[in-house]
Amino acid sequence: MEKCIETSDVARCSVPECVYNRSARCYAGAITVGSGDLPECDTFHTANDRVPPRPHTAGVGACKSNECRYNDDYECTAERVYIGWVDDFHFIGCLTYAQTAR
Template sequence: MTQMLEMPRVRDCTVTDCGYNHDGCRAFAITIGVGNSQCDTFIGTARKGGIEEVTAQVGACKRSECRYNQGLECHASAITVAPGLDAADCQTFQLA
């Protein structure tokens, strides 16, 4: 039997125009995409969504060249998301 990994938490997100960010990221899980390590879960809207009681986790990471990426899963202890070259970028990304 395979034991599930505990997914890394989104420690902080400072992208205020995302519908999931209200007093922290309220998406159940986010995906980090290619390009500038953008948050693929970002939704630019004034409407607020997600689940109030959760702290977002990193569900998948498409940046295979990141030092924290093993098998397309993030193994950082936690990540930070902030405005970057895209609307919302993973600031924890580091080349392997």
Template sequence: MDMPVVSECSAESCAYNRNHACHALAITVGIPEQAHCDTYFTAPRQGGVADAMGHVGACKMADCQHNVDLECRAPAISVGARQDVADCLTYSPR
């Protein structure tokens, strides 16, 4: 199984974001209350791998229609502000 790609990220203050692209090798989605990007954080310098595109490594949102055994099966996701600074905009409850 291929990990879904983070096709766009509008959380510009994230240390892994460069030009609306995620450069973390893998992110985790979900905290108990919402589909938050658990990997999001701010830092004084950019992180991640410059020539890599971010992927979804794990998803804790068991009620999402794209979630199978806590793995995201969406072809790609978008991250941006829904309820917070960095939420999975592809999240869709069953």
């Protein structure tokens, strides 16, 4: 039995240093966006080897950023997300992040 889970697509990743990145496409099985008001990509990893391209690109497996308007019970509801350097190379994070209105 094949299981199909709908996730928000990682449309683009502008961090070429990550092992999952090939030509701005993320080939992780799924990514996790970190918690707090700094929505870091917890899946970011560097190594000498790169993962091979797969038939699919990554989705958002979990979002721990409670402050994001797209977070619904730790799942991302944005249609697509963009990952890249945030705050002048301070950290690698979700560029789609939008703080909830208070």
